Amino acid sequence: MSARKGLNVLQGAGVDPLGDGPADASRRAFMRTAAAGAAVSALAGCGVDLGEFLRGHFKELSKDDLAKVLAKVEKRNKERFGRDTKVTAEGPRPGVEFGYGLDISRCVGCRRCVYACVKENNQSPEQPQIHLIRVLEMDKEQGVDLAHSELYYDADAVPRPGKFYFPVQCQQCRNPPCVKTCPTQATWKERDGIVVIDYDWCIGCRCCMSACPYGARHFNWGDPKLPAEELNPNQHYLGNRPRPKGVVEKCTFCIQRTRNGRYPACVEICPVGARKFGNLLDPESEIRKVMETKRVFVFKEELATHPQFYYFYAT
Amino acid sequence: MRQKATPLRQMVTPFLVVCVATLIATAARASPSMKHAPPAEKTKEELFEARPPPFSDGIFPCMDCHKDQKDRNRRELGFHDEQQSVFDHDAEHRWCLDCHDYENRNVLRLASGATVPFTESYRLCGQCHGDKFRDWKAGIHGKRVGNWDGAKTYLLCVSCHNPHSPSFKGVKEIVVDGKVTIAPTLQKLKPEPRPHRPEEMRDGKRAQEFGR
Amino acid sequence: MSGVLEFLKGCVRQVLAGGKGYKAWVAFLLVTIAIGGIAYAQQIRYGLIATNMRDQVSWAFYVGNFTFLVGVAAAAVLLVIPAYVYQWKPLKEVVVLGELLAISALIMCLLFILVDMGRPDRFLHIMPLFGTPNWPRSLLTWDALVLNGYLAVNLILVSYLLFKTYRGEHYDKRIFLPLVLLSIPVSISTHTVTAFLYNGMAARPYWNASILAPRFIASAFCSGPAVMIILFQVLRKTNELPIKDEAIWKIAELMAYAMFLNLFLLGAELFKEYYSATEHLLYTQYLWTGIGEHRTLVPWAWFSLFSSIVAFVLFLIPATRRNFFTLNLGCLLIWAGCYIEKGMGLIIPGMTPDTLGEIYEYKPSATEWGIAAGVFGIGFLIFTLLVKIAVPILVGTFRAPERTGASAPATGAGLATH
Numbered sequence: 009m010s011a012r013k014g015l016n017v018l019q020g021a022g023v024d025p026l027g028d029g030p031a032d033a034s035r036r037a038f039m040r041t042a043a044a045g046a047a048v049s050a051l052a053g054c055g056v057d058l059g060e061f062l063r064g065h066f067k068e069l070s071k072d073d074l075a076k077v078l079a080k081v082e083k084r085n086k087e088r089f090g091r092d093t094k095v096t097a098e099g100p101r102p103g104v105e106f107g108y109g110l111d112i113s114r115c116v117g118c119r120r121c122v123y124a125c126v127k128e129n130n131q132s133p134e135q136p137q138i139h140l141i142r143v144l145e146m147d148k149e150q151g152v153d154l155a156h157s158e159l160y161y162d163a164d165a166v167p168r169p170g171k172f173y174f175p176v177q178c179q180q181c182r183n184p185p186c187v188k189t190c191p192t193q194a195t196w197k198e199r200d201g202i203v204v205i206d207y208d209w210c211i212g213c214r215c216c217m218s219a220c221p222y223g224a225r226h227f228n229w230g231d232p233k234l235p236a237e238e239l240n241p242n243q244h245y246l247g248n249r250p251r252p253k254g255v256v257e258k259c260t261f262c263i264q265r266t267r268n269g270r271y272p273a274c275v276e277i278c279p280v281g282a283r284k285f286g287n288l289l290d291p292e293s294e295i296r297k298v299m300e301t302k303r304v305f306v307f308k309e310e311l312a313t314h315p316q317f318y319y320f321y322a323t
Numbered sequence: 324m325r326q327k328a329t330p331l332r333q334m335v336t337p338f339l340v341v342c343v344a345t346l347i348a349t350a351a352r353a354s355p356s357m358k359h360a361p362p363a364e365k366t367k368e369e370l371f372e373a374r375p376p377p378f379s380d381g382i383f384p385c386m387d388c389h390k391d392q393k394d395r396n397r398r399e400l401g402f403h404d405e406q407q408s409v410f411d412h413d414a415e416h417r418w419c420l421d422c423h424d425y426e427n428r429n430v431l432r433l434a435s436g437a438t439v440p441f442t443e444s445y446r447l448c449g450q451c452h453g454d455k456f457r458d459w460k461a462g463i464h465g466k467r468v469g470n471w472d473g474a475k476t477y478l479l480c481v482s483c484h485n486p487h488s489p490s491f492k493g494v495k496e497i498v499v500d501g502k503v504t505i506a507p508t509l510q511k512l513k514p515e516p517r518p519h520r521p522e523e524m525r526d527g528k529r530a531q532e533f534g535r
Numbered sequence: 536m537s538g539v540l541e542f543l544k545g546c547v548r549q550v551l552a553g554g555k556g557y558k559a560w561v562a563f564l565l566v567t568i569a570i571g572g573i574a575y576a577q578q579i580r581y582g583l584i585a586t587n588m589r590d591q592v593s594w595a596f597y598v599g600n601f602t603f604l605v606g607v608a609a610a611a612v613l614l615v616i617p618a619y620v621y622q623w624k625p626l627k628e629v630v631v632l633g634e635l636l637a638i639s640a641l642i643m644c645l646l647f648i649l650v651d652m653g654r655p656d657r658f659l660h661i662m663p664l665f666g667t668p669n670w671p672r673s674l675l676t677w678d679a680l681v682l683n684g685y686l687a688v689n690l691i692l693v694s695y696l697l698f699k700t701y702r703g704e705h706y707d708k709r710i711f712l713p714l715v716l717l718s719i720p721v722s723i724s725t726h727t728v729t730a731f732l733y734n735g736m737a738a739r740p741y742w743n744a745s746i747l748a749p750r751f752i753a754s755a756f757c758s759g760p761a762v763m764i765i766l767f768q769v770l771r772k773t774n775e776l777p778i779k780d781e782a783i784w785k786i787a788e789l790m791a792y793a794m795f796l797n798l799f800l801l802g803a804e805l806f807k808e809y810y811s812a813t814e815h816l817l818y819t820q821y822l823w824t825g826i827g828e829h830r831t832l833v834p835w836a837w838f839s840l841f842s843s844i845v846a847f848v849l850f851l852i853p854a855t856r857r858n859f860f861t862l863n864l865g866c867l868l869i870w871a872g873c874y875i876e877k878g879m880g881l882i883i884p885g886m887t888p889d890t891l892g893e894i895y896e897y898k899p900s901a902t903e904w905g906i907a908a909g910v911f912g913i914g915f916l917i918f919t920l921l922v923k924i925a926v927p928i929l930v931g932t933f934r935a936p937e938r939t940g941a942s943a944p945a946t947g948a949g950l951a952t953h
Contacts, residue, residue, distance in 0.1 A: 065666075065667045068667075111463075116491075116511070116512060117514055118512040118513075118514050118515065119514050119515035119516075119517075120515060122515060122518070123515050135519075135524070135525060136524050136525075136584060137518065137519045137524060139518050142518065142891065144891060144892075153892075154888075154890075154891055154892030155814060155817060155888065155892045156892070157891065157892050159517075159518065159891065159893055160517045160518065160520060161514075161517060162514075162517050163513075163514055164513060165510065165511035165512065165513060166511060166512055166513075166514045167511070176891060185736065185737060185738060188669075188672050188673065189669075189672075189673050189674065189675070189735070189736070190669055190673060191661050191668060191669055191673045191675035191676045191679070192657075192660040192661050192666055192667060192668065192669065193667045193668075193669045194660070209657070209660055209667075210653070210654065210657075211652055211653065211654045211655075211657045211658065211660055211661060212583075212652050212653015212654040212657075213648075213651070213652055213653070213675065214593045214594060214651075214653070215673070215675050215732075217590065217593040218593060218594055218736055218738070218739060218885075218886070219736050219738055220738055220890065221737065221738035221890050222738075222890060222891070223590070223591075223889055223890040223891045226590050227583070227590060227593060227653065228582070228653070229524065229582055229583050229584035229586075229588070229589065230581055230582040230583075230584030231581075231582060252654075253582040253584075253653070254582055254583065254652075254653030254654040255653060255654060256653075266471065269470040269471065269472035269473050270469070270470050270471070271467075271468065271469065271470065271471055276468045276469075278466060279466065279483075279493075279494045279505075279512065280466065280483070280491065280494075281464065281465040281466035281467065281483075284462070284463065285471050286471040286472075287471065287472065293471070294461060294462035294463055294467075294471075297461040297462065297463055298463050301458075301461075301463070302463070311737045311738070322458060322463055322464060520895075521589035521590065521591050521592075521895045522895070524584070524589055525584070
């Protein structure tokens with residue numbers, strides 16, 4: 009990895025690595041620049057950014073490089089939307105392990121969470137439409153039975169008689185199959201439990217989507233069509249910054265909010281208080297109280313994904 | 324004169340020492356005890372905001388109209404039809420004056436006879452609905468907004484549950500005295516539109532070109 | 536090395552010369568490649584929304600074709616094992632053609648992966664040194680490793696053998712044989728790793744079955760050799776490449792056994808699903824009987840089974856195996872059967888119903904057909920050109936200029952004298 013670090017140092021120092029070659033004369037550095045140079049000149053014609061092409065993995069970026077990357081994202085936002093944005097890469101807080109509780113004795117299936125999420129997370133709302141939360145309508149008689157659930161229920165009033173509602177989003181598994189299967193390490197689990205994606209590293213192979221048992225990962229099949237006036241300017245690099253086409257995205261527990269102590273958008277908008285969020289390591293938190301006093305279960309438990317998302321019945 | 328003063332000082336000093344010691348001890352015991360066993364509402368009121376009670380326009384303060392009280396007996400009211408027509412909160416056994424104080428209509432009445440302001444109506448609900456009250460205090464029942472790690476805003480029971488017809492139907496935002504709060508509705512919520520089916524997802528630009 | 540330059544020039548000459556049939560075939564392939572190019576340009580511009588894949592069925596036609604072609608590539612092993620492990624002379628002559636097929640199939644595999652990627656411009660991210668491959672946890676990195684490894688082994692083998700033969704020289708057994716024998720486990724591993732890619736996904740119960748890896752190997756040995764059989768007959772007619780009937784019949788016989796194994800494993804799978812009748816039965820049901828009004832794949836599933844069984848019988852009975860009409864019919868049927876079974880018949884039921892119970896009936900879009908045709912065009916073109924170079928070398932008509940007039944090369948460096 010010294011080659012890449014060497015390259016980063018040079019880039020930070022403003023040296024064009026392809027022009028002079030890296031100071032570190034190791035074979036790896038040479039191979040990298042030589043081969044990359046050939047590929048880059050081919051791609052430069054297609055408008056691919058040189059700096060982005062040679063960038064290392066997010067977790068290996070130095071502080072300076074990270075600042076540059078964030079500045080670039082803000083610049084791209086400005087070009088795309090004509091608006092100023094603030095993109096941070098706030099890290100996880102120590103001593104925090106997020107837990108999410110969903111009270112299925114309360115959810116009425118109003119879908120306000122779905123659309124609050126779309127607004128907060130800069131999702132493409134229409135053609136193509138991406139919803140990170142999917143609310144399933146189920147029969148009270150059948151129980152949690154996916155084969156007979158209905159995602160596309162239409163109603164004038166909810167809850168419909170005899171039905172209950174089961175929202176699904178990323179479960180932020182402790183044993184995430186998507187992280188295991190990603191060939192480029194573009195997705196990983198952070199210390200506070202959020203499974204994140206670097207949209208600039210993802211190659212769009214969709215292995216993670218095949219591996220996810222909850223259908224929680226969504227692909228940008230086409231160019232996202234986000235109107236400039238609907239842009240949420242408070243963004244996190246691993247969260248709600250506008251995505252390009254051809255990459256995967258998912259719920260990140262509103263990382264741009266929760267790392268600053270705020271509730272996720274879905275928790276705040278829920279009109280019946282069916283959503284609970286907090287730090288599992290804090291004995292006074294709501295989510296801990298839920299875990300300790302309510303009948304809690306985990307979705308598809310037999311797959312041993314150990315989610316940080318818990319369903320419960322409060323009554 | 325020194326000899327006369329000494330016995331007095333000898334008597335007073337130990338007394339003073341004991342007093343001071345007691346005071347210190349009380350103070351020391353007081354602070355940890357306040358940390359360990361705070362009354363739940365008190366902590367909440369210190370830390371958390373509350374949304375105001377969802378009064379309908381002009382209905383509060385009640386004493387503006389209810390100045391002359393005469394009849395305590397259960398009867399059909401000539402006013403407040405909005406509440407009376409939907410009343411199903413244990414209607415067989417309860418009526419208005421079981422919760423509303425006869426003397427002062429600006430407050431509510433607990434079973435003990437003590438009164439609580441409308442901003443603390445949860446104490447009234449909590450008398451019978453103890454499990455919900457416990458859950459609500461812990462933050463498990465009912466909506467809260469704000470910070471998982473800090474200040475939160477909670478809602479009163481009556482923001483979601485019409486006290487005269489408490490089973491949850493729907494909610495809406497209203498403004499009371501310039502402040503936004505939540506009020507229960509008598510209609511259930513209308514759900515937001517269903518998501519697009521995969522067949523319906525086309526690139527807006529070239530919707531006709533791609534397809535089966 | 537001027538020899539190499541001469542050789543390459545000679546290759547170009549071989550490729551450009553040919554009869555009407557050859558030229559028409561190449562022209563046809565170039566047209567399909569052009570169609571593929573246009574379709575791919577659309578896909579690059581608008582994204583994968585140009586396909587009919589959606590979140591509910593996120594892997595489909597491209598990945599199905601990829602899976603099938605990995606099997607075809609592994610088929611070279613069906614020739615290598617009898618030829619070099621059991622020293623069966625008649626097949627030894629033609630092993631190199633099987634390796635050429637493997638090379639073409641592998642290139643098609645890699646192309647299908649490339650066209651399926653949302654961001655092909657980021658291919659560097661999966662490579663060691665330049666990127667951060669998630670090795671060893673991610674099966675796709677293993678797949679990239681073994682596929683490229685197998686491609687490299689075959690390229691080395693083929694180049695070495697053909698170049699040596701071209702120069703009328705013996706190949707060095709110490710280089711050649713270990714590589715050939717190495718290609719056996721590498722080939723098996725390509726297919727096993729690809730099977731494990733699906734097998735390891737607990738989220739997809741249809742794939743999460745131990746039987747997947749053995750089934751893949753069994754059906755691999757059915758599909759690739761079918762191409763070889765037809766090719767050998769064509770080459771016998773056009774180039775007077777003396778391939779014995781025995782070699783062809785032996786391949787067909789081995790395919791029969793492989794198909795038996797494949798059908799047996801299918802039966803085992805069907806028993807488990809239908810007898811246990813858990814909710815996992817839904818995926819198998821979707822394929823064979825449909826769910827409610829969702830029946831798109833059902834006729835294809837039964838056609839595939841019918842083709843496979845008929846082909847099995849035709850290859851098993853010596854009389855029909857030796858009759859070239861029924862033999863070729865069997866080849867077409869087995870190719871069709873395996874193509875459906877390993878392509879759409881594997882991927883789509885794995886994803887339907889999806890993880891939340893939704894059924895989205897997928898059918899490939901025009902763009903996907905176009906791109907797939909283009910990739911197959913490229914693969915078949917490469918195979919055609921490679922064969923066009925290889926056969927004259929094997930026959931002896933394409934030789935290094937300074938070697939013209941030298942006797943036919945000794946045994947092992949090309950064709951056995953007969």
